[in-house]
Amino acid sequence: MHGTPLAIALLVAVLAPLAGAIVSGLFLRNAPKKAVSLVSVSAVFVSFVAAAIAYVGLDEGSLRFEGYRWFTIPLGGGQGVPIEFALSMDALSGMMAVMVAGIATLIHLFSVGYMAEEESYARYFAYLNLFTFAMQLLVLAANLPLLFVGWEGVGLCSYLLIGFWHQNLAYEAAARKAFIVNRVGDVAVLVGMFLVASLTGTLDFEALSQRAGVFDVPAFGVLGMTAATAVSLLFFWGATAKSAQIPLYVWLPDAMAGPTPVSALIHAATMVTSGVYLSARMSPIFVKSSAALTVILLVGAATALLAGLVALTQDRMKKVLAFSTVSQLGFMFAAVGVGAFSAAMFHVFTHAFFKALLFLGAGSVMHAVHAHGDAELDRLGGLRKALPVTSLTFLVGALSLAGVPLLAGFFSKEQILHALFGAAGNAQLAAGGVAVSIPSWAATTAIVFLALAALSTAFYSLKLYLRTFTGEPRHDAEPHEGGLEMKLPLVLLAVGAVLAGYLWLPAEGLERFAESLRAVVRDALPVEAHGGALPMIVGLGALAIGAGLAVALYKGKAEDPLPAKLGAFYRAAYQNFGVDALYDRLFVRPVAAISRFVRSFDFETIDGLFVGIPSGLATVGSKAVRQLQGSTVHSHALGMVVGLVLVFGYFGYPRLEVTIRHEGARTVLEVPPSFGYSYRVDFGGDGTYETGDFRADLTALAVPPSAAKKDRVVLLVHREPLDSEPVEVWLDEHPRELGERELGADFIPPGARGALPIMAWIEDGAVKLRTNLPGDEPEERELRPGQSHRIGAARLVATGVAFARVEVKNAFGHVTVQELEFPFRGRARTAVRGGSRRIP
C-alpha cells in the first residue's frame, strides 16, 4: 500500500462507516442507544471529514490510493485485466463523496431523534453505516469492478432498509421488488463491464478515459451498433434501474416503505443518483454515441414528465416526494442525453440538498403527528404554528425544488434547460473534438416534456407545502417539534438548498468548483454560443403557472379539488398510469406461472419418478421382508432351528481333502482319517476300486502305474533354482504361448514382455514345443513323458498324468466323491485337479 497521506484519507473515508457498521451491528446490539448513536454518527462524520480534507487538498489532477492486486481477469494469450483495490478521487468523485458523507452525517443525526423509539436501533444504524460505506466505495472506486461492489452494496442496503420493518409483509414485498428490479439493471452493468474489459483490456477509469479511442469502432457486431452505443446503452440500462428511469422506475415509489430518513438518504439524495454518476464517469464513452445519448435524452425527459404527472395526484407526502425524485432524476438524464454531464451532476448536487431536506421535513411532520409509514395529506394541514422550524425549512426546500430564482434548484434546472436549448438549436455539438449530433426533434420534444414537468414540479411542491402547513388542521394530534438533533439537519440542509447553487456561479473563487468538474467529465458543448433568455423564460413561466395554479387551488381549501377537476386522468395518474399493473401482467404473473410449473415439475414429476418409485419399491420390498422378521420370540427361535438344521445338513456330508505327495519316484495319495469316515479309491478311472470296498483304516496309498492316463501329459517347468516347486502347465491340442507366468519373469529378455515366441500343445500323448527365440533358428521339438528340454534358465519336463477317483463315506452313509488328475512323477507336489461332489 502506498500513497500520500492525503490518499490515506480516501481509505478512511471508505472504511470508517464500515467499522461503524461492524461495531454497532455486531457488538452493540444490546448496548444503550446513546452508544450506538455515538459510534455510528461519528463514523460517518469521520468519513465526511476525511473526504472533505481530501477534496480540499485535491489539486488539478486526481488523488489515488493504491491498495493491492485483487484479482486478474484472464483474457487469453497470457494477457489479463488486472483488478486492483484502488481508490481515486477527482473533482467528480470528490464532490460526490463529500456530498454523500455530509448528507449522510445529517441524516444519521436526524435519525437519532426520529428512530428513538425503535427497538432494532442498532440494526438500523448498522445498515445505515453499511450503506454509507458502500456508497463511498461506489463513488471513490478507481475501477469498474470495485464500483460494482459498491453498486451492489448500496442495492443490498437499500433492500435491507426498505424492508427494515420486515414484520409488515407489504414492506417486505416492496423491498423484494426493489431488489429484483435492481438486479435487472445489474445484469446490464456486468455485461457492459465485460464488454469494456474485452475491448480495452482495462477497467480502470483513468486508463479507460485514455483508451476511449477504442470505442470509435464504427460498426460493432450487435445490431449494427457501434461499440460506444452498446456500452453506453448497457450502462444506461443499469442506470435506469438504480436511478429509477423508465422502464425500471417502479420500485422507487414502493421503496418509501422504509423509514423516512432512509428515503431521504438512499432514495432521494445519494444512491438513486449513482446512475447519473456512472454516466458522468463513463462520459468519454457516452459522448461517442449520439444514438445512445438520444435514447437517454428521450427516456429521461419522458420519465420526468410521467413521474411529474403522477406526483401531481399523489395524496401522501412521501409518495409525492418519491415521484418527484423520479421526475428530477429524469431531468438529470435529460441533461446526460445532451452530453451536459456537468449540468446533470450539478442537479444531482443541488437536488441532494433540497430533496433530503423535503424528506426530512416529511419525517419531522410524521414524527410530530405520529403518522407511521406515510402521512396522508388529507389528515394534515395547519402545522405551521406547531412546527415553525420544519415549516420554514420545508418551504425553502419546496421553493428550491420548484425552481424559484436564487435558490439552488433554480440554478441547476436552468443549466439543464440551457443545455437542451443549446442542443435543439445546434444540431452540432462537440465534446473534446468528437462531434455529437442529437436530432433536433428529440431535443425539442425533451424541452416540451421538461417544461411540463417543471410546471408540475412547481405545482406539487407548493401543493405539498400548502396542504401540510397551512389551512385548518385536519388531524387530532398535538404536534411538536423534534429535538435539536432533528432541527439541526433541517436547518443545515435548508442552508444548503439555498446556497448550493452559487457554487456554480462563474464568480471569482467559485469558478474552480465547476471548472474542475468540467475538466473531468466530457461535456458536449454547443459549437456556437447559444441560449439567450429563452431557457430562463421557459423555466420561470413554468414556475409561475404551476405555482399560481397551486395557490389558486389550495389556498384555504380543506378538500383536494384536483380529483374532481381532472376526472379520469387523475385516476389514471394516481394509479401510476397502470404501469405497475402492466408489469404485473407482463412479467410477474408469467414468471410466477413458470415458477409454479417448475415447482410442480420438481415436486410431482421429479419427486414422483425419482423419489416416489424407489421409495415405493422400498415400501413394497420391505413389506415382504418384514414378514420374515416377525420380531416375535417364536420367529427368532424358528430361524435358529432352521439354521441349525442347515448346518447339520452341511456337516452331514463328509468332507474330502486329498493330498498328493511325491516321494522320489513314488507318488502317494493321502486322505485324512476322521471319525466314522471310510474311503475307497479308483485309480485310472476304469471302474474297479483298487482298495476294494470302503475302508476305515485308509490313510495313504501309493499310486500304482495303472493310474496313468493314456494320452494325458502335463508339462512341468522347473525354474531357477531348480529344486524349487515346478510350475504345472496343463496343455491341450490347441497351441498356446508360454509366457512370463509360466517361465518366470527373469527369463524374459528385455523388450519382449508378456508372451514369448514359445508355443506348446499336446499331440499323440506328447508335448510339442515350437521355439522361435531371438538369435536362434526356429525349432520344433517333441517331448514324450519323462523327456525334458532346457530353454534358458528353465527346464521343461513332460510328465505323465495319473487319474484317481476318491470316495469317502461317513457314519450316515453319505458319500462325497472327488476326481483328480495330477502329475505322475516328479518332486514333492500337492497338485489336485478336479472337483468333488456329494452323493447321499
Place this chain on the structure above:
Amino acid sequence: MTGSAGSWLFLVAASLAVACALGTVLSRNTLRSAMFLLGHLGSLAMLYLTLHAELLAAIQLLVYAGAILVLFVFVIMLIGPSGGEPPPFRNAFPRTFAATFVATLGLAVLGLVGRTAMEVPSAPEGFGGVEAVGFALFRDAAVPFELIAVTLTVAALGVVGITRGKTAVEAAGEAKRPEAE
C-alpha cells in the same frame, strides 16, 4: 454294552427319556412340565450308566435334578401357575411347522436306525469313574475347568444385575403414585 440286561436297560431308559421329553414339551401345566423334565433327567442318568459314565450320571442327578430343576420349580412357584396360555398349536403356521419337523426328524431317525452299527470296545477298569474323569478334568482340561468357574461367576453377577434393577414399568408406577395421593 454286551448282554441283554444292558440292552433292556437301554430300551427302558430310552423310552422313558423320549416319553418324558414329550411330556415336558406338551404339558399345559408348567409344574407338570418340570416334573416330566425331572423324569427325563433321571432316565438320562440311567443311560449314562449304560455307557459306563458313572460320575456323569451322578453329576447329572446332583446338578440337574438337584440344582437346576429345583431352581425351575422355585421360579414356577414364585411366579404362580401360568394360566391361559393358548394351546401350543393354535396357529396354522406352528402346526404346519411342527408336523413337517416331526416328519422330517422321524424319517431321519428311521434312516439312521440299522446303519450305524459301530464296534464298541470293552470298557477298561475304572472308565468313567471319579479317578479317570478327575484326571481328565484336572490335568488335561484344567484351563477349561477353571474357566467354568469364571462363567458361573459372570452368570451370578448377571442374575444379580437383571433382578435387582427396577423395570421401566415399575419406575413409572412409582413416579405416578405420589400424584395419585
Place this chain on the structure above:
Amino acid sequence: MEFGIGAYAVLATTIFGIGALGFVVRRNFLVQLMSVELMLNAVNLLFIAFNRIYVEQHGGQSFAFVVIAVAAAEAALGLAIAIAYHRIHRSVETDLADRLRH
C-alpha cells in the same frame, strides 16, 4: 438284541428334535427354557456315547461336564430374565415380548 452307539445317536437326535420343537411351538418362557435343557441333554448324551468308543480318553465326558456347568449358568440367567419379564408383563408369555417390533 444289540444296541450300538448308533442307537444312542438316534435317541439323542430324537430328544434334540423334541427340544427344538418345544422351543419353537411353546410360548411359555419357562417351558422354552426347559426345551433348551432338553437339547443340551441330548448333546450331552451324544458326547458321552461317543466317548464310549474311545475308552482310553475322557474328552467327551469332560465336555459333558462343561456343558452341564454352562447349562446351570444358562438356567440361572434364563430364570432371572423370566422373573424380570414377569415383573413387566405379569406373565411369561413370550408373545408379549414385541417391543422391538414397534
